[in-house]
Amino acid sequence: xxxxxxxxxxxxxxxxxxxxxxxxxxxxxxxxxxxxxxxxxxxxxxxxxxxxxxxxxxxxxxxxxxxxxxxxxxxx
Amino acid sequence: xxxxxxxxxxxxxxxxxxxxxxxxxxxxxxxxxxxxxxxxxxxxxxxxxxxxxxxxxxxxxxxxxxxxxxxxxxxxxxxxxxxxxxxxxxxxxxxxxxxxxxxxxxxxxxxxxxxxxxxxxxxxxxxxxxxxxxxxxxxxxxxxxxxxxxxxxxxxxxxxxxxxxxxxxxxxxxxxxxxxxxxxxxxxxxxxxxxxxxxxxxxxxxxxxxxxxxxxxxxxx
Numbered sequence: 001x002x003x004x005x006x007x008x009x010x011x012x013x014x015x016x017x018x019x020x021x022x023x024x025x026x027x028x029x030x031x032x033x034x035x036x037x038x039x040x041x042x043x044x045x046x047x048x049x050x051x052x053x054x055x056x057x058x059x060x061x062x063x064x065x066x067x068x069x070x071x072x073x074x075x076x
Numbered sequence: 077x078x079x080x081x082x083x084x085x086x087x088x089x090x091x092x093x094x095x096x097x098x099x100x101x102x103x104x105x106x107x108x109x110x111x112x113x114x115x116x117x118x119x120x121x122x123x124x125x126x127x128x129x130x131x132x133x134x135x136x137x138x139x140x141x142x143x144x145x146x147x148x149x150x151x152x153x154x155x156x157x158x159x160x161x162x163x164x165x166x167x168x169x170x171x172x173x174x175x176x177x178x179x180x181x182x183x184x185x186x187x188x189x190x191x192x193x194x195x196x197x198x199x200x201x202x203x204x205x206x207x208x209x210x211x212x213x214x215x216x217x218x219x220x221x222x223x224x225x226x227x228x229x230x231x232x233x234x235x236x237x238x239x240x241x242x243x244x245x246x247x248x249x250x251x252x253x254x255x256x257x258x259x260x261x262x263x264x265x266x267x268x269x270x271x272x273x274x275x276x277x278x279x280x281x282x283x284x285x286x287x288x289x290x291x292x293x294x295x296x297x
Contacts, residue, residue, distance in 0.1 A: 009178075013223060016181050016248070062140060065133055065169065067176040068223055 001046050003055045004074045007064045008039035039069075077102045077294040078117040082147065082163075084109045084138045089124035089160065089271060096271035097121065100287035101295075112142035118294045119156040120147050122163030124216070124269060134177060134219045135165030144170055156200060156294065157263045161217055164255075164265035173256055173265045174232070175224035180217070181248025187216040189280065191243035192254050192268060196236045199257055200293035201264045204285040211282035213268035215246060220267040222249035222256070232256060239264055 009015045015037050022036040042063055044055065055073045064071040079102045083090045094104045097119075105115050109127075114120060127138035138144065144166065151157050151172050159167035167173040180186055189212050194205040205211065224232065229251060232238050240255040247267070255266030270283030 013178070014181070014248075016179050016183055016221070020183055062132070062136060065136065065176055067168070067174075067225075068178060 001048055001050065002076050003044040003046055003050070004076070005042040005044065005055065005059060005063055006039060006072045006074075007042065007059075007069050008037060008071070009068055010070050013068050077119060077291055078115070079104050079119040079121055080107045080114055080117045081105070081121045081123055082107050082109065082143050083123070084125070084127035084141065086127045086129055087123050087125035087162070089162075089269065092269075092271045093121050093123040093160065096274045096283065096287050097290075099274055100284070100291045102287075102291060107143055107146075109138065109141040109143045112146055114143065114146035114150055117150075117155070119158060119290060120150050122147070122157065122159040122166050123271075124161030124163060127162055127166065130162075130219075133165075133169070135162055135167075135169040138162075138166045139169035148172065151258075151263055154260070154262065156290070158201065158290075159263075159265040160269055160271060161215075161220075161267055164267055165219065167263060167265040172263050173258055174228045175222055175250075175253075175256065177219050177267070178221040178223050179219050180221050180246070185216075185218045186220070186246045187214075188246070189214045190246055190254075190268060192240040193243055195238045195241055196257070198236060199239060199261045199264065199289075201257075201286055201289055202239055203293060204289040210243060211285075212273065212280050213270055213283055214272045214279075215268045217247070217267055220247040220249065222247075222253040222267070224250060235259070237261070240266055240268070 018036040241252040270286040273283030
């Protein structure tokens with residue numbers, strides 16, 4: 001089974017990289033980009049039967065820093 | 077004073093830290109990241125560098141290493157710890173210090189000498205400075221933009237846990253914060269490198285007083 005973890009900076013935490021991407025999009029002619037937030041996607045190959053709780057524990061302990069980041073878990 | 081300097085794959089200020097501590101008079105042991113047991117020491121120093129290549133987040137993987145379990149036990153037992161640059165990132169990732177260090181607001185690696193204001197002399201790290209003193213210390217980082225939430229910031233300010241602020245903020249850090257102390261004031265994390273400012277031949281000696289403070293306080297303790 002696979003899990004896909006999305007890690008994003010929390011709302012309210014300034015994302016300097018997202019801002020730079022927004023500026024760059026404007027500079028190459030894409031108007032109307034009002035905001036960009038950049039995060040990461042982590043794909044995990046897991047033993048069958050691994051619970052969502054276990055993946056969340058991985059997020060809490062290592063994959064995300066919950067001081068500044070939020071995460072969502074998709075199992076498939 | 078006995079001190080341990082931790083060493084991770086990718087640490088690059090470990091030797092400088094050991095030299096700065098030794099010059100101040102400390103007895104220093106360098107400890108490899110796989111050692112779960114720390115020698116009995118007064119101070120654990122977590123040096124700068126790029127532990128584990130800064131993969132995932134700066135300091136995140138080092139924070140899970142066996143030696144950091146020893147570090148956490150040491151701090152929970154009332155021991156002293158100093159984290160500089162990547163070491164500061166490790167201390168926030170272990171949650172021994174509040175907040176987090178994010179990508180510099182200007183997105184560029186910043187490598188220069190900066191002015192710091194000594195915000196408190198009430199710690200074993202800063203007692204040899206004077207309150208409000210402006211010192212020159214080098215910074216060299218890509219992720220030194222200190223962030224904490226409003227509640228944490230109010231607590232840091234209220235309890236005098238901000239050790240140093242930048243006179244000219246190089247990285248977007250919240251409230252110009254360059255270094256913070258733990259609740260019990262025995263853990264200091266800072267982005268600037270005091271260990272790179274202990275020798276006149278290297279451009280300045282404003283970092284010496286930090287190591288002198290530690291030696292004064294921890295020898296007499």
